[in-house]
Amino acid sequence: RVSESRIGIGGTIIKMNYHLFKTALIAAVLNGSSTVDASSSTRSLQNTYETINGRSCFRSLDGMIESMTDLVAKYPDLIAMESIGKSYIKKNNPSRSKYDMNYDLPPGYDIYAFNVTNANSARQSSEKGKMLITSGVHAREWAPPELNARFIETLVEGYNTDADITWIMDHNEVHAILYVNPDGRFISEKYPSSYWRKNLNPEGCGNGVDLNRNLDFKWGDRNGASNDPCANDYHGTSANSEPETRAVVEYAKKLFPEDQRKDDPEGQMSTAFGEDITGVYIDIHASGGYVYYPWGHRDAKSPDNEALEALGRKISYFNSYKLWAGGQPDFMYEAAGDYSDYMYGALGVASFGYEIGDDFQQDCARFEDEVVPINLPSLIYAAKLALKPYKDVKGPDIMEINARVFGGRVRVKAKASDSKMVNSITGFSNHPTGNQIITNVYIYLDVHPDDYQVGDKKYNMEVLDDNWDTSEETVRYDVPTRGLSSGRHTIYVQAIDSRGYRGPVSSKFIDIPAQNSNLRGSP
Numbered sequence: 225r226v227s228e229s230r231i232g233i234g235g236t237i238i239k240m241n242y243h244l245f246k247t248a249l250i251a252a253v254l255n256g257s258s259t260v261d262a263s264s265s266t267r268s269l270q271n272t273y274e275t276i277n278g279r280s281c282f283r284s285l286d287g288m289i290e291s292m293t294d295l296v297a298k299y300p301d302l303i304a305m306e307s308i309g310k311s312y313i314k315k316n317n318p319s320r321s322k323y324d325m326n327y328d329l330p331p332g333y334d335i336y337a338f339n340v341t342n343a344n345s346a347r348q349s350s351e352k353g354k355m356l357i358t359s360g361v362h363a364r365e366w367a368p369p370e371l372n373a374r375f376i377e378t379l380v381e382g383y384n385t386d387a388d389i390t391w392i393m394d395h396n397e398v399h400a401i402l403y404v405n406p407d408g409r410f411i412s413e414k415y416p417s418s419y420w421r422k423n424l425n426p427e428g429c430g431n432g433v434d435l436n437r438n439l440d441f442k443w444g445d446r447n448g449a450s451n452d453p454c455a456n457d458y459h460g461t462s463a464n465s466e467p468e469t470r471a472v473v474e475y476a477k478k479l480f481p482e483d484q485r486k487d488d489p490e491g492q493m494s495t496a497f498g499e500d501i502t503g504v505y506i507d508i509h510a511s512g513g514y515v516y517y518p519w520g521h522r523d524a525k526s527p528d529n530e531a532l533e534a535l536g537r538k539i540s541y542f543n544s545y546k547l548w549a550g551g552q553p554d555f556m557y558e559a560a561g562d563y564s565d566y567m568y569g570a571l572g573v574a575s576f577g578y579e580i581g582d583d584f585q586q587d588c589a590r591f592e593d594e595v596v597p598i599n600l601p602s603l604i605y606a607a608k609l610a611l612k613p614y615k616d617v618k619g620p621d622i623m624e625i626n627a628r629v630f631g632g633r634v635r636v637k638a639k640a641s642d643s644k645m646v647n648s649i650t651g652f653s654n655h656p657t658g659n660q661i662i663t664n665v666y667i668y669l670d671v672h673p674d675d676y677q678v679g680d681k682k683y684n685m686e687v688l689d690d691n692w693d694t695s696e697e698t699v700r701y702d703v704p705t706r707g708l709s710s711g712r713h714t715i716y717v718q719a720i721d722s723r724g725y726r727g728p729v730s731s732k733f734i735d736i737p738a739q740n741s742n743l744r745g746s747p
Contacts (some may be wrong), residue, residue: 355398357375
């Protein structure tokens with residue numbers, strides 16, 4: 225949404241070795257570490273993929289499609305790829321004479337969506353939480369598709385290695401659309417000085433439609449979009465007029481339940497959706513360092529602001545981004561007909577946007593050293609909330625888990641907080657969801673709390689200071705290992721506050737050695 229400084233870059237293509245953060249380091253951030261060393265955590269996914277000239281950290285449009293195709297082939301049970309629509313050029317095949325510009329036209333592209341989940345888990349798709357994450361809406365913003373792709377790869381590569389990622393993949397589906405606007409991306413990569421933003425619809429002014437003003441919620445509001453075809457924020461001739469918009473909208477409607485939508489979304493804007501809503505949506509843009517959420521078309525809070533602001537604050541705990549939302553001091557300007565307001569207002573999901581980095585054509589040093597390490601953990605955190613975002617975000621977070629096997633038991637120590645993440649923004653008053661006392665912290669052994677049944681192993685952890693009387697507590701419990709098979713087991717930890725809210729689940733793998741009943745030692 226924000227205009228930033230511009231730099232000129234050539235448009236040819238080079239090769240690179242692809243870099244990705246190790247999932248162990250991402251897990252360390254989720255468990256309370258504040259920094260990650262990007263330079264010490266790189267690896268090659270395959271051999272080489274094409275990158276944008278001058279930006280070896282960003283795969284080109286063609287290089288990205290190739291690398292994602294390879295990822296799907298390598299992990300067919302963890303990621304699926306499908307075409308959900310066609311770009312304007314591919315769908316309409318317009319005449320070159322319609323364009324008043326000296327650029328080669330793109331060949332036209334399919335718009336691809338990726339479903340990242342364990343296809344062989346016990347849960348059916350209808351039972352899984354859904355997260356949809358989009359990028360590449362504005363073509364000149366180079367970093368968002370790469371961050372989105374790295375998130376996908378972190379999940380796929382982290383399955384069965386990182387405990388949190390494993391349960392996320394077993395219980396939820398993360399759907400990703402890397403390039404909503406592939407035609408525009410082609411122009412931006414080949415002609416960087418164009419700073420191409422919109423799609424390639426030539427009608428009107430010949431420079432496209434802003435896809436982030438084209439959606440059928442508050443479409444055409446003059447306070448947040450333009451009816452001038454030459455303007456950067458031109459909203460198109462009608463709501464959902466563009467094939468790229470329709471592709472994303474129809475895909476989202478298939479993901480998120482129809483029964484949670486309102487009959488008249490704009491007429492019922494003041495009515496809350498409530499805590500039983502399911503689904504999380506995130507749209508990644510550049511730049512400026514903001515997290516935004518509804519409302520965006522006006523400077524006013526939505527009726528579900530308590531939950532949306534709580535999640536916005538918790539995302540900011542990871543990336544320190546400012547909150548750009550109605551009723552917040554850093555609300556910048558109105559944006560009408562955008563994805564964030566549509567996904568919330570029309571479909572009911574917990575909807576957010578990121579403005580990452582400080583430039584449309586982000587430099588690689590800052591992308592690798594800052595943008596990736598502060599944002600990947602926030603995306604993993606949001607993925608945990610996909611099933612019950614408006615409810616679980618109000619509960620306490622597990623800030624740290626430590627486990628040690630000794631003497632026929634596993635000593636588990638954890639830190640839980642109702643306040644730390646949601647009240648971390650300097651200058652902001654305490655949020656209503658972050659003032660409650662921690663009342664219980666439970667361990668679940670080899671069963672996720674959502675799957676718990678009577679007879680499963682569940683333990684009530686003990687508070688170390690003997691009093692459940694604050695919003696932050698350190699707890700401990702010795703889990704007996706007698707009768708457990710040797711090998712890997714999973715510990716799930718969940719905290720509850722005095723309002724009865726259960727927070728997001730955190731987990732850890734533990735290894736039980738053979739003949740564990742004969743172990744001796746001391747903590």
